[in-house]
Amino acid sequence: MSNVTTNFNDRTIEYEQLLNDFKSLLKKNNLKFTIQREVILDTLYNSDEHLTPELLHHRIQSKHPQLKTGIATVYRTLALLEDSQMVTSLSFGAQGKKYELGAKEHHDHLICTECGTITEFVDEDIEKRQHDITDELGFKMSDHSMQIYGICKKCQKQL
Amino acid sequence: MSNVTTNFNDRTIEYEQLLNDFKSLLKKNNLKFTIQREVILDTLYNSDEHLTPELLHHRIQSKHPQLKTGIATVYRTLALLEDSQMVTSLSFGAQGKKYELGAKEHHDHLICTECGTITEFVDEDIEKRQHDITDELGFKMSDHSMQIYGICKKCQKQL
């Protein structure tokens, strides 16, 4: 394999930037910037993993017990963020949706069916082919997502 | 664009074959071949679309009203078929899962966010890159799925 253009976990978005985007978004829609909303954004940002609403809620409760953030607020905020394209959701397994930050910072997913870990990657060749395909069909692509399921290196050793 | 290897809707699985696979599967697990199960398989086979459990149930009720097939049976059978890799599920939009036949006959998906239509395609280049990527990482791929979201040609005209 020669010219490999694949990059893994190339995180580039700054939190400041993100927070500003969020604030602009809120202002633009006459919405308010609340502690809960900030904590949710922050928790999402500081999680490498993809979080379920439940997990996110739990993590917030542990870290900010005084807030008593309700699960409803988590759902409401995730919906808001998803509508605004600030987070993306992935459906994984039988049930449940997992959320991650940064739709702008596009990447695809390697999902280990043993441990549930999601690894992100971007491959230029695939991205290019996707555009070729949609162009060919006159399909106006707005987004795409790819998931590869299998067993990660670590889990293979343990089996 | 020169050597295009993309193919659309290349349906090759025969119903006979499918039915036999299903029967073998059932026999192997000491399960019974019931009318309901056959009707579900048949309905899936004769739908070009990807069906939700609800839609599938509704379609069965219309076509075979005398059976009074319960939605629970539809769910149970879909779970069985999915476990056995005879159908695959796709999560689409906010809610709901859509099922389609033939995990063996792999393909990716173009999903129109306007009309909800799902078009299938296979692209050799992408398939190859996926293998390269997983090989590179020591990840043992068992399956993968790709969805491209956007607006199809037809809907673009109508907007």
Next chain:
DNA sequence: GTCGCTGCAAAGTCTTTGCAGAGAG
């Protein structure tokens, strides 16, 4: 102050499960 936001609990969805009778092997 105003008006959107939040937590709570109640209400919705969608899916699964328990059970007793029906039916495949």
Next chain:
DNA sequence: CTCTCTGCAAAGACTTTGCAGCGAC
């Protein structure tokens, strides 16, 4: 005949919504 399936209805899991008080601006 036996043991799995099925439909029904009830129970579950996950999300959304209504409301009254709270808090950002």
